[in-house]
Amino acid sequence: MKPFYWKFVCIIEGGDFVTLEIKNVTKKFGSFTAVDQLSISIPEKEMFGFLGGNGAGKTTTFRMILGILGATEGSITWDNKPIDYSTSPYIGYLPEERGLYPKLKVKDQLVYLAKLRGMDKTSALKELKYWLERFKVPEYLDKKVEELSKGNQQKIQFISAVLHKPKLLILDEPFSGLDPVNVEQLKSAVLDLKQNGTTIVFSSHRMEHVEEMCQFLCIMHKGKPVVHGSLKEIKRSFGKKNVTIHADFDLSNLITYPGVLKLKETAEGVSLQIEGEEVAERILKDIVGKGFIRKFALEEPSLNDIFIEKVGASLE
Amino acid sequence: MLLLSNFWTILLHTYTTKLKTKSFIITTAITLIFVLALSNISTIIDFFGGDEDTTQVAVLDESNSLFVPLEEVTKTINKDLELVSYTESVENGKDAVEKGDYEGLLVIEMGSNNLPVATYYSMDITDSATAMDLTTSIQGVKSQLAASQLNLTSEQLTKLNEPVSFEKVALEKDAKTEEELNQARGLVYVLLFLIYFAVVLYASMIATEVATEKSSRVMEILISSVSPIKHMFGKILGIGLLSLTQLSLLLIVGYFSMTRNDSLSSMEGFLGFSEVPVSTIIYAVVFFILGYFLYATLAALLGSLVSRIEDVQQMITPMTFLIIAGFMIAMFGLSSPDMNFVTITSYIPFFTPMLMFMRVGMLNLPLWEPIVGIAILVVTIVILAVFGARVYKGGVLMYGKSNSYKDIKKALQLTKKD
Secondary structure (H helix, E strand, O other), X not given: OOOOOOOOOOOOOOOOOOOEEEEEEEEEEOOEEEEEEEEEEEOOXXXXXXXXXXXXXXXXXXXXXHOOOOOOEEEEEEOOEEOOHHXXXXXXXXXXXXXXXXXXXXXXXXXXXXHHOOOOHHHHHHHHHHHHHHOOOHHHHHOEHHHOOHHHHHHHHHHHHHOOOOOEEEEEOOOOOOOHHHHHHHHHHHHHHHHOOOEEEEEEOOHHHHHHHOOEEEEEEOOEEEEEEEHHHHHHHHOOEEEEEEEOOOOHHHHHOOOEEEEXXXXXXXXXXXXXXXXXXXXXXXXXXXXXXXXXXXXXXXXXXXHHHHHOOOOO | OHHXXXXXXXXXXXXXXXXXXXXXXXXXXXXXXXXXXXXXXXXXXXXXXXXXXXXEEEEEEOXXXXXXXXXXXXXXXXXXXXXXXXXXXXXXXXXHHHHOOOOEEEEEEEOOOOOEEEEEEEOOOOOHHHHHHHHHHHHHHHXXXXXXXXXXXXXXXXXXXXXXXXXXXXXXXXXXXXXHHHHHHHXXXXXXXXXXXXXXXXXXXXXXXXXXXXXXXXXXXXXXXXXXHHHHHHHHHHHHHHHHHHHHHHHHHHHHHHHHOOHHHHHHHHHOOOOOOHHHHHHHHHHXXXXXXXXXXXXXXXXXXXXXXXXXXXXXXXXXXHHHHXXXXXXXXXXXXXXXXXXXXXXXXXXXXXXXXXXXXXXXXXXXXXXXXXXXXHHHHHHHHHHHHHHHHXXXXXXXXXXXXOHHHHHHHHHOOX
């Protein structure tokens, strides 16, 4: 497959912009290719989502962005400079495998980790107290991590990624294993950070999170980017649309209608996948008068549809 | 700036968190008690053994002339051994011993050539000290009798008993005298033990420390903030500082406890502390530090390969064997430090810290020998550090079930193309 290279056209005022630039990056482990010719550029202050099943190469990509792993080919730059340990104070990382010192107090280890990223102790403590308040758990300051529940450990882990006010925040599966209340808490925190100008890259295998939060995304499959661009653009260029019809009469024969790709019967009617808007128009004209139509809706395809179409139904 | 301060942050974090752990405080306290006990050992022995009764031995003198001279001689040999004249029959005497009235029964008579012949009865013959003292006493009495039979003057007798003069002289220039060698042996022995325990203890502490960070997965965050090499050496130096703290504490407490009481005079004779050659102490410090770095680097490398803390011991066992082997050869070499085998093995870097130190302490080596040993050691440490850092960088990202040395190859593969 010919690698394709996308670049967003960003209109930036003043020309002072910082991008994360991933150029033709390949990572091989022996004979296994984990990431294959990946090219992405992520503009400043944007939220970028990586989608993909297990083993799609998301974590490897993140590790390469962080400089933990070196790329076999290609280059990764941030603000036109290669990422190394001198840039580490500007980068925050929430790894997929959560990890904190189980025996250390929340205060001690978060201050330590923040110090490693160039923050001084006083401001680290101040910032930590702010975050604990925000997550409504100020009493955790002097608790050992092993005494906390898994969900709460995850909050602490999140705080450790953002404590030093990074400009680039990398979140690997930030919402996995959290209950809905905590997911909402964390989401609002992530959105606030974005509002304040943090560039955020995150991965998920939950389509709805990405759909909800990201303007730009990339679907990876077996190390290759299969879909890549802005959410609107991707949906528009996908072409296909969904139509939901709720009616009193039988609609199952619509499957033979030209331009209808898929038909699924639901409790109150059918939902269709069609080739384009004009098909919906024709269907509506044809069925009007056959009976009472309670609902006729033309919808954008969901990211889930696109993902399944591009990657195959084998995942999720 | 930041890069350097990061290194200190890791070093101090490792040092202070470890210093505050319960296990560290308890181990140090126990060792301190042990050192205090050891340095006061003679006081303790005196306390328990001081009020011991004198040993009473019944003497049945069938010649009626031997008891008095025998008692006189015995007094000069062991004042705790009291001879009691016994006049009843041998059988009664034996009964008295069985009842525990006496420690033993000595039957003494004049033999055919008018010299004393003795039989000693006691419940068991394991207490050889009493029997030996008695033998020496009787021997003395016999010599006196024999001399008077031969009409020897006491001057002649003295001449006869005078021990032979036997002096060992080493022909090698600057070779250590027998006395010096004994002193050196004691000191080297103690320092070898110190090096051995410290290396085993702190190396395994580092391996555990690395494995803990890896298994708790905090490692990925750490090495995304700091380079693995800096992290590894921050850890090694942090634990190194900890070991120096612990050892200085032990040495200071030990030294003061020993100087405070009289036992120093008896201990220093054995340990050779009276005239400690400064060079031996300097070599001990140098070899301790180098040995620590060698094994600490190796331990960090091995620790980075395991995924679970439970596997640490298994992984570092071969390394521990290396240390034990070095220690055994050093112990063996203490009695004959100039053996070829010891000389050759002292140049193998994994044995150098203990063996070269032992040789330097015991023999008068030309300066180039320890310097070559130290040079080889330093080069090995550098190679191991460079190699170890590469393995470490890949190893800390590897999570698998296998814990074999094959993982070293995999870890190196991970760091390729950096």
